[in-house]
Amino acid sequence: MLLRDRIMRGQFRPGDRLYEVEVSKALGMSRTPLRQVLASLAHEGLLERRSGGGFVVRKFTLEDACDAIELRGLLEGTVARRAAEQGPAETALAAMRSAVEALDRVVGAGAEALDFSAYTEFNAGFHKALAGLATSSILAGELARVLKLPFASPSAFLQAQANVLSFRRTLITAQSQHQQLLEAIQRGEGMRAEFIAREHAHQARANLETIVREDPGLAESLPGWTLFARNNGRDAATASP
Amino acid sequence: MLLRDRIMRGQFRPGDRLYEVEVSKALGMSRTPLRQVLASLAHEGLLERRSGGGFVVRKFTLEDACDAIELRGLLEGTVARRAAEQGPAETALAAMRSAVEALDRVVGAGAEALDFSAYTEFNAGFHKALAGLATSSILAGELARVLKLPFASPSAFLQAQANVLSFRRTLITAQSQHQQLLEAIQRGEGMRAEFIAREHAHQARANLETIVREDPGLAESLPGWTLFARNNGRDAATASP
């Protein structure tokens, strides 16, 4: 989806008004497919329909990002609790176990020597396995949907933490939570699993808040960050001459 | 949305394959607007894209309906907890208070004499007020979305319970939960509020299960029930000659 990328890359900024004909010219495509894309992005929440016509790029606040992360924790927690209560599927559980083991090896190197891209990969694998534990198609669908929200994904802003030692240390804590979550699910400890998952997401949330507060320059390098940044002077540019 | 109603009314049944040209003829509209409707319904979860082309009407199980109700409880519970923790907005709280008072008067008549349609109305008002307590736009959006799922809405299958005395009695319990939820929010008791909201939804879920088990004939009268019913002999009828 071309438009989505352009929005994420900051080519269209929050508050920009998007009109079908204008954007279709700018993107070199016809209105018909564009309309579908616009409707789709509106469903995703990246755009909002305006009554007078046209769409506006939605402006996200830092609070929105935090809420999205918490919501992910809520849903992941529910998946984990229900898996623990009902007895998890063995295949999904095996995937989670192997993710935890892989992460163990990565984290075993210590905060300084840690292979960051490997961590990111296996962390994504862990959360994918967790989502795979969902017995409910409804729940699985909603979780998948929330993961598409900006910054809600487990590895959304991980890369920004790559070169900051204090953040690398939080990965050790995070891995401990991975282990405990797996254990709780295997033991059938539903409530414990739910709260670990919530707290796990909460740590991600805290990290994001810290990054924004302490190192705004780092935050601005994140993909999709332009959706959050306050207006910094540039006005609407819809790429039409 | 014409197609949506037709699906809900059972004119298109779960498993039916929908092709654009065919449906556009049947509905007397062009493909262009139809495509948008189809995409929209797919987003809602009523339809599923098939790889080979076309959509199928999604088949919901009773379990799906129960999951949707639980998910509503989960989100409502989160809204309630956060409202309690952060201090609720006075205007939304006032709306909730007046809904509870109105329900008090309705329920005060006792299970036998209870004005059912009034209860339904004020119950909807209560849950709307609860949704209005959401401080987070993300959370509010997801809750609104879940409410659109079949049977997830608080008043979705209330009417089926109208003439069964044992169900009317559950409304008294439900109203007690309304009172307690309001109290918990006002007192800042977040966790209590969260669990009351979850349990409140759980009762709705239990009622639905009971209806289906004990009185299937009643269940079949519910709007949208055809999405759940198992195949009862009729084959696909896409309204083309």
Next chain:
DNA sequence: ATTCACGTAGATGTATACAATTCAAGTCTG
């Protein structure tokens, strides 16, 4: 007889022309 290639039918994807709606501004009338 089996397999590969090609054609065709049926489906979705795209472009464009036209209709309908809506907002605003200007003018005409009471």
Next chain:
DNA sequence: CAGACTTGAATTGTATACATCTACGTGAAT
């Protein structure tokens, strides 16, 4: 001068024609 109606431009909604893709069947060649 105020208010309402008209007119026009801009935007979205709809229809239709055309392009593209894919799956399946038929044909010939090995």
